[in-house]
Amino acid sequence: MIKTITKTLSIHNLMKTITDNIVNRVKIAVDELQNYSFTEFQKRLPSFINRNLGYSLLNHIFTRQAGITIKNYFNHTKRERANELLNYYHLNAKEAAYQLGYLRPWRIGVNRNM
Numbered sequence: 001m002i003k004t005i006t007k008t009l010s011i012h013n014l015m016k017t018i019t020d021n022i023v024n025r026v027k028i029a030v031d032e033l034q035n036y037s038f039t040e041f042q043k044r045l046p047s048f049i050n051r052n053l054g055y056s057l058l059n060h061i062f063t064r065q066a067g068i069t070i071k072n073y074f075n076h077t078k079r080e081r082a083n084e085l086l087n088y089y090h091l092n093a094k095e096a097a098y099q100l101g102y103l104r105p106w107r108i109g110v111n112r113n114m
Helices: 002-032 038-049 055-066 070-087 093-099
Strands: none
Touching: 002 038, 002 055, 002 070, 038 055, 038 070, 055 070, 070 093
């Protein structure tokens, strides 16, 4: 009975470590691949993480652990970076949009007062 409980706890700890690692790697990927469109990011993410997991499974794991979908996290991070470029580096909207990989700057939705 105690062996079974210990084994179950070990498996649980291992799974937690793996999922935490995946979440951290997704966050790093978002930072590294921020200049891509979300569609392109979505294609590159599985190979960036070096796991044989599809985007759907990665999104499921990330959402369960982080409480936010990868797409929402990606967009949130991109908005934060846009705010930084606009407010700290004093770039205009067009310059900030190009820095973030947008070819059409009017597609960027940033609240300068955030």
